[in-house]
Amino acid sequence: MSLFRKRDPSERVKPQNLDETGILDLPYLVLTILLACIGVLMMFSASYAKAYYDTGNSAYYFVRQVWFAAGGIAVTIIIGRLNYFIWHRLSLLILGAAILLLAMVLIPGVGVTHNGATRWLRIGIEFQPSEIAKLAVILTFASFMSVFQDRMGTFTYGVLPYVLILGVVAGLLVLQKHLSATLIICLIGAFMMMIGGTRWPWFVVLGVVFGIFLLIYLSSRGYAGGRVTAWKNPESDPRGAGYQIIQSKYAISSGGLLGLGFGKSHQKYLYLPEAQNDYIFAIVCEELGLIGASVVMLLFIFLILRGYWIAIHARDRFGTLIAAGFSTKLAIQVFFNIGVVTNFLPATGISLPFFSYGGTALLLQMFEMGIVLSVSRWCTNKQAIGRRKA
Numbered sequence: 001m002s003l004f005r006k007r008d009p010s011e012r013v014k015p016q017n018l019d020e021t022g023i024l025d026l027p028y029l030v031l032t033i034l035l036a037c038i039g040v041l042m043m044f045s046a047s048y049a050k051a052y053y054d055t056g057n058s059a060y061y062f063v064r065q066v067w068f069a070a071g072g073i074a075v076t077i078i079i080g081r082l083n084y085f086i087w088h089r090l091s092l093l094i095l096g097a098a099i100l101l102l103a104m105v106l107i108p109g110v111g112v113t114h115n116g117a118t119r120w121l122r123i124g125i126e127f128q129p130s131e132i133a134k135l136a137v138i139l140t141f142a143s144f145m146s147v148f149q150d151r152m153g154t155f156t157y158g159v160l161p162y163v164l165i166l167g168v169v170a171g172l173l174v175l176q177k178h179l180s181a182t183l184i185i186c187l188i189g190a191f192m193m194m195i196g197g198t199r200w201p202w203f204v205v206l207g208v209v210f211g212i213f214l215l216i217y218l219s220s221r222g223y224a225g226g227r228v229t230a231w232k233n234p235e236s237d238p239r240g241a242g243y244q245i246i247q248s249k250y251a252i253s254s255g256g257l258l259g260l261g262f263g264k265s266h267q268k269y270l271y272l273p274e275a276q277n278d279y280i281f282a283i284v285c286e287e288l289g290l291i292g293a294s295v296v297m298l299l300f301i302f303l304i305l306r307g308y309w310i311a312i313h314a315r316d317r318f319g320t321l322i323a324a325g326f327s328t329k330l331a332i333q334v335f336f337n338i339g340v341v342t343n344f345l346p347a348t349g350i351s352l353p354f355f356s357y358g359g360t361a362l363l364l365q366m367f368e369m370g371i372v373l374s375v376s377r378w379c380t381n382k383q384a385i386g387r388r389k390a
Helices: 026-055 060-080 085-105 129-147 160-175 179-196 201-220 222-232 243-255 280-312 317-341 359-376 382-389
Strands: 112-114 117-123 125-127
Touching: 026 060, 026 280, 026 359, 060 359, 085 117, 085 129, 085 160, 085 317, 125 129, 125 359, 129 160, 129 179, 129 317, 129 359, 160 179, 179 201, 179 317, 243 280, 280 317, 280 359, 317 359
Parallel strands: none
Antiparallel strands: 112 117, 117 125
């Protein structure tokens, strides 16, 4: 059963049903821009030692990220002004493009390798197709579920198409040895099936199948099993698999309550690997302390909750599903990243949205926030409707 109110499948957004002003949701927009700005500043602080070591220019990563952040804010506002039903029509095209790009990564000589992992493509700019796949899965699932609302309780319309899509996308990611993206996409897909109306017994079956796959994968992939071992006892291999976790814990603990101050981290001086990327939250804790890190987490929580508020108040089912899907994606990535950095979870290679270095990833995140803002323009406004009736 869907967690959101059911709507007539034929229901569509019409001009007379619009909010009276049709403006973007201001709290959501402000939270998005605020997180992006804080993220760029923290990325600069976390990256300048690494940037100087790699390029001789301590601002190298910062300047690139600033350009992408500025472009991302513009993209957020522009996409927010569009009618989000355009993504309903383009969802299958985007999914097809994502699958093609994922397959291209596996072609020898085409995929780009970093740190022993081949997960990137370079087509003018360098990017991970898995990020586009997450976007495509949310849009495609929402499109199908809005069309087949009354038949989501059946296997043919409520289970089969989504399992097939997840199977293809996850299969390509597994071949890339990209377990973190596989987990995120499967969790997003499961959540959307749940709110879309798939019957709960199917989740038991799918959960057992996924659990078996995960056990086989971890036991057959030495590097994945090694991460679990390092998570349980990082001190057993302090110069190997446990090194990054130990350095992250040093950074978090040295921050204390108020932190060492912006720019004054010690661990970013090449002690903590990926300080500007997956482990940037450890630098946030070290420089801003428990209070500063808590403020950052609260901003993420407010943004996620506001996204769900927009989803609940969306005018139609498609808007509800895409707003809830993108909010869930954000929640999962934030939870996993902070969980890994604090050693609550095994290392998964998941970046922190808005904070971790990566221009194309930031652009896509801002693009997704723009789609949610687009949904907010068409939300129910009970006061406006009441005035209109009067």
